[in-house]
Amino acid sequence: MHPLNWVVVVGWLTYIVYHGISKSRGTKEIEGYFLANRSLPWWAVGLSVMATQLSAVTMIGTTGQGATDGMRFIQFYFGLPLAMVILGVTLVPFLRGAGVYTAYEYLERRFDAKTRSLTAFLFLLSRGMSCGAIISAPAIVFSAIFGWNISWSVALIGVPAVLYTMVGGVQAVTWVDVKQMMLIVTALVAVVITLLVQIPVSPDQALHVAGAAGRLRVFDFSFSLTNQYTFWSGLIGGTFLMLSYFGTDQSQVQRYLSAKSIDEARSSLLMSAYWKIPLQALVLLVGVLVFVFYEFHTPPLLFNPAAERAVRAAQPAAYAELERRVREEPGTRDSVRARALALSAAVTGQPSKDVNYVIPRFVLDHLPIGLAGLFIAAVIAAAMNAISGELNSLSTTTVIDFYRRWVRPEASDAHFLLVSRAATAFWGIFASIVATYAGSLGSLIEVVNRFGSYFYGSILGVFLLAMVPMARGLGAFVGLIAGMTVVGVVSRAAPSIAFLWYNVIGAATVVLVGCVLSLVPSRR
């Protein structure tokens, strides 16, 4: 990459760390560190909520998906606006009124300590691992593209984020998120404009090219339990997933607990309701336009440069032959690319995951100097936003739901603040280690992700149960275990069922079992 691009990247990272640390002034007690003394304006919280969800996977993987699969992924978010409105009326006033630090703290007040501890533990387990996965996805791509050791890529993303999160707490996380969101949207818009300039036909004709290849097909109204992206799975399964994510996941709950008032907390969620789908459309549109761009320019046979190097070294003649065929017979491009991918899998022993390299390769090969640096900085920014929010919430849950609850309930604020910073550093190091070894932990990460989808809907079920007046602690605890078990059994017995439906199954089981068990008369 051109040195000027690196100046942009390093300059931005330095500014962000300085900005984050400067926001730590006044963070002298844990309410300030974890909840910014409940003083943040709605628009900053709203941007932070959106920034936490927009990880580097969105910038690299989702744009790549737009290029290879088109716009239909957007259906995944169709349930989000409805979920935001439901949460605005139900959980937001509930949790704000309860004056809690974590969503799980509320569960002890409503049910019992074991339900709180189990849900908090499940959060720590899944988020701790997913934080590693969030760093590893762009780190692996950067390593392949720039030829770096994976540890350097992890450090480039992880160290700045851990630094400002550890020092500044939620204030630093929120205000840095605001700045980073501006960078990300600017970079995406700049790439769209550059693409429209570089594609040698009018925007209207470019969209016709994309449409002819099926890349602008947004809606699939078929009702299928096995198809991940349909209108109905997005609307129904997506609503449950978003309710679970925004309503019960501490990384999101903590954002709106830091707002000035209940109304400001609601408004911050509604910002996602208004803007999430248009933002995702913009992300996918980048990918669609990159697809159109490569209809007029010869794309690399393999976008993953590490895989390309490996195949060239191991099978030089076969690869040269495939390159010759693409050059001389452009009509065979798709079939030749499929053969190149198969060759790469045979040589490297793993799938090339080429979709994740489409955008980075386009950015480095075709964007003007400076703009490429801006986009790479935006990818790092997206990864940092996601992990800083996660680290802050992991630290909060560790300290509030475990350390203060079970180890040192009576310690001073200064002590808790010190432990909170240590917990942030611990989770940062943990996530970096997971990210560094993610390549060799591939199947383990998959297991953890799958495990996470087993209990997401079930945790939502516990919070729904909390709103049923007759529900009791025994029903909530057993219902939670039953919900996870049923989802586990369904995923084994019918593995073709799309994971979005797990959220519906899990939540429904918990509410049903919880209500039935709550009818059993108490011995006391």
Added chain:
Amino acid sequence: MSAPPPADDRNRFRRTLVRVMAVQIVTLLLLGLLQYTFTP
């Protein structure tokens, strides 16, 4: 359980619900138009 929300809150929520759903419908219509116009 918390007390029932006051009438002001209910009205504000109703207005918000209508606005969010209106924006959602307009967004979906625009996406539909994109698909309908450019997909043969």
